[in-house]
Amino acid sequence: MTMTPETVLTNFAGKRVLITGGLGFIGSNLARRLVEHEVTVTLVDSLVPEYGGNLFNIADFKDRVQVNISDVRDEHSMRHLVQGQDYLFNLAGQTSHLDSMQDPYTDLEINCRAQLSILETCRKYNPQIQLVFASTRQLYGKPDYLPVDEKHLLRPVDVNGINKMAGEWYHILYNNVYGIRACALRLTNTYGPRMRIKDARQTFLGVWIRRLLEGRPFEVWDGTQKRDFTYVDDAVDALLMAVVSDDANGKIFNLGGEPVVNLTELATQLIAVNGGGDFEARDFPAERKRIDIGDYFADYRLIQDTLGWRPRVPLSEGLARTLIYFRENLNHYL
Amino acid sequence: MTMTPETVLTNFAGKRVLITGGLGFIGSNLARRLVEHEVTVTLVDSLVPEYGGNLFNIADFKDRVQVNISDVRDEHSMRHLVQGQDYLFNLAGQTSHLDSMQDPYTDLEINCRAQLSILETCRKYNPQIQLVFASTRQLYGKPDYLPVDEKHLLRPVDVNGINKMAGEWYHILYNNVYGIRACALRLTNTYGPRMRIKDARQTFLGVWIRRLLEGRPFEVWDGTQKRDFTYVDDAVDALLMAVVSDDANGKIFNLGGEPVVNLTELATQLIAVNGGGDFEARDFPAERKRIDIGDYFADYRLIQDTLGWRPRVPLSEGLARTLIYFRENLNHYL
Numbered sequence: 001m002t003m004t005p006e007t008v009l010t011n012f013a014g015k016r017v018l019i020t021g022g023l024g025f026i027g028s029n030l031a032r033r034l035v036e037h038e039v040t041v042t043l044v045d046s047l048v049p050e051y052g053g054n055l056f057n058i059a060d061f062k063d064r065v066q067v068n069i070s071d072v073r074d075e076h077s078m079r080h081l082v083q084g085q086d087y088l089f090n091l092a093g094q095t096s097h098l099d100s101m102q103d104p105y106t107d108l109e110i111n112c113r114a115q116l117s118i119l120e121t122c123r124k125y126n127p128q129i130q131l132v133f134a135s136t137r138q139l140y141g142k143p144d145y146l147p148v149d150e151k152h153l154l155r156p157v158d159v160n161g162i163n164k165m166a167g168e169w170y171h172i173l174y175n176n177v178y179g180i181r182a183c184a185l186r187l188t189n190t191y192g193p194r195m196r197i198k199d200a201r202q203t204f205l206g207v208w209i210r211r212l213l214e215g216r217p218f219e220v221w222d223g224t225q226k227r228d229f230t231y232v233d234d235a236v237d238a239l240l241m242a243v244v245s246d247d248a249n250g251k252i253f254n255l256g257g258e259p260v261v262n263l264t265e266l267a268t269q270l271i272a273v274n275g276g277g278d279f280e281a282r283d284f285p286a287e288r289k290r291i292d293i294g295d296y297f298a299d300y301r302l303i304q305d306t307l308g309w310r311p312r313v314p315l316s317e318g319l320a321r322t323l324i325y326f327r328e329n330l331n332h333y334l
Numbered sequence: 335m336t337m338t339p340e341t342v343l344t345n346f347a348g349k350r351v352l353i354t355g356g357l358g359f360i361g362s363n364l365a366r367r368l369v370e371h372e373v374t375v376t377l378v379d380s381l382v383p384e385y386g387g388n389l390f391n392i393a394d395f396k397d398r399v400q401v402n403i404s405d406v407r408d409e410h411s412m413r414h415l416v417q418g419q420d421y422l423f424n425l426a427g428q429t430s431h432l433d434s435m436q437d438p439y440t441d442l443e444i445n446c447r448a449q450l451s452i453l454e455t456c457r458k459y460n461p462q463i464q465l466v467f468a469s470t471r472q473l474y475g476k477p478d479y480l481p482v483d484e485k486h487l488l489r490p491v492d493v494n495g496i497n498k499m500a501g502e503w504y505h506i507l508y509n510n511v512y513g514i515r516a517c518a519l520r521l522t523n524t525y526g527p528r529m530r531i532k533d534a535r536q537t538f539l540g541v542w543i544r545r546l547l548e549g550r551p552f553e554v555w556d557g558t559q560k561r562d563f564t565y566v567d568d569a570v571d572a573l574l575m576a577v578v579s580d581d582a583n584g585k586i587f588n589l590g591g592e593p594v595v596n597l598t599e600l601a602t603q604l605i606a607v608n609g610g611g612d613f614e615a616r617d618f619p620a621e622r623k624r625i626d627i628g629d630y631f632a633d634y635r636l637i638q639d640t641l642g643w644r645p646r647v648p649l650s651e652g653l654a655r656t657l658i659y660f661r662e663n664l665n666h667y668l
Contacts, residue, residue, distance in 0.1 A: 104450050112446060116438050154488065156503060166500040169490060177624060290511060
């Protein structure tokens with residue numbers, strides 16, 4: 001089967017899809033894509049204020065999806081919702097580094113225990129389901145070499161990274177042992193319309209955009225660190241292609257983006273695309289320096305070779321689309 | 335500092351030591367060594383019947399240690415016990431593959447949540463403590479190459495392996511971020527006096543020994559798989575050397591043993607040392623075959639080069655000592 005981001009959607013016609021974290025950044029962009037193709041979409045979201053859920057994300061298509069406000073830690077709710085679904089996009093998670101260090105137990109409950117519980121529910125009540133899990137490049141920690149491929153050792157630098165590592169591996173394990181078809185994508189900095197920009201809980205780029213659009217300078221720490229960025233439409237392509245393909249079962253794939261830039265270059269480019277603005281170069285705050293990972297960018301050839309995915313939206317284009325979106329809708333994200 | 339298994343004990347004179355899982359196989363052997371050297375030793379153990387705790391393990395020195403029956407999941411108990419300790423040997427854990435698959439939540443509570451809680455307690459109430467965590471070679475899953483060194487990817491094959499992986503990394507993280515001095519040893523098949531032989535929950539070798547001493551044949555599945563075995567006195571050496579050395583902080587070390595043998599060779603040797611007995615060669619049960627890892631043996635040069643540890647008790651000698659112990663004390667272990 002040759003699969004492209006355009007043809008992959010034909011797999012979903014008439015199907016039932018569950019998205020955890022469905023009111024969040026990536027979940028809502030994914031849902032938006034699916035509802036165009038006669039898919040029955042259910043969104044689960046806790047709307048915990050510190051996380052990414054935002055009802056405005058689906059405001060213009062809310063009548064075409066089912067919305068269920070509940071927490072993935074709620075086993076009974078999940079047991080009901082998982083039944084009868086063809087596909088599960090498992091995107092709900094605690095993503096904040098700082099929150100995970102200040103309250104490691106909540107991070108554990110969401111990123112470990114709830115994941116185990118979702119998989120147990122699939123095993124018991126819907127073993128035919130196909131899942132994809134949103135993992136993160138943060139598991140790698142400070143790279144030994146660049147670009148980082150999936151053979152790189154995992155050395156997480158915060159509680160969040162450790163718990164996400166466990167959550168990812170539960171998915172691989174349930175695929176390998178119980179035949180619950182699951183795979184994981186290690187997302188790098190994903191950005192685009194509907195991201196959380198209120199603060200840096202999803203990515204530092206969120207708070208940069210907020211301050212830029214509010215006419216205030218944003219802070220660039222150090223600035224020499226190289227990073228890659230995935231535009232959300234590309235991440236959605238990858239999720240769709242991964243969840244339907246049996247070639248993905250039990251596999252873990254890096255996502256990536258082009259071009260790789262350092263943070264000063266990113267800041268400069270963001271300001272250029274915006275047509276104005278300022279940033280302030282700062283030293284790393286001491287408590288962040290300890291867990292600084294230096295440069296990171298991904299080798300994404302495995303998903304390219306296995307599923308035919310590649311990032312299609314270059315950074316300049318993605319930043320432009322993001323700024324257009326938030327310039328129009330800023331007040332819904334503050 | 336040149337450190338040998340003999341000289342390392344001088345570090346503990348007058349010190350206070352806490353051992354979680356202290357009534358278990360390795361914990362009780364460790365305690366036995368320490369009480370010879372004027373160390374104040376406290377043993378914490380839950381005595382959960384499925385785990386390794388056994389009061390008989392310390393019967394002949396029980397007046398020289400403090401015994402506290404409580405569970406590492408009991409945060410209040412641990413908070414009290416951790417205070418004032420110089421060293422913490424963190425050995426308590428759920429070790430059974432099958433139990434972790436049948437009840438993944440209990441495994442999570444013990445091997446993840448309780449570990450996090452112990453480390454939080456150290457951070458808040460005793461940041462000067464030094465810890466060593468008993469991890470396992472099971473994190474590696476099926477090896478890509480042999481012998482397996484610490485650079486090998488982790489690919490756990492059961493819930494227990496995933497949770498132990500998280501537990502190990504919490505220790506490394508608290509060392510790196512908070513300066514709580516901690517390291518981890520990845521134990522391979524550890525055996526010796528006071529091991530659990532009632533069933534295969536600790537290692538298959540336990541149930542082999544039981545059946546041999548009961549005069550019944552034991553089962554060898556497949557038999558071609560190569561393994562290494564660490565005699566418990568060698569494991570105790572490694573724990574002692576790792577906990578006192580600042581060169582170990584934040585590090586993960588494999589243990590190993592000599593010689594590497596396949597399971598048929600091990601069975602033959604065990605019977606020879608015993609002076610009689612039988613085994614039955616069997617095919618792998620289907621549900622175990624799926625998670626069979628094939629051959630495994632460790633490259634332990636990192637701990638050898640860093641701390642000067644090496645296994646000193648060869649397999650034949652260790653098996654002989656083990657059989658002598660259990661022949662005398664069999665009824666206390668059934």
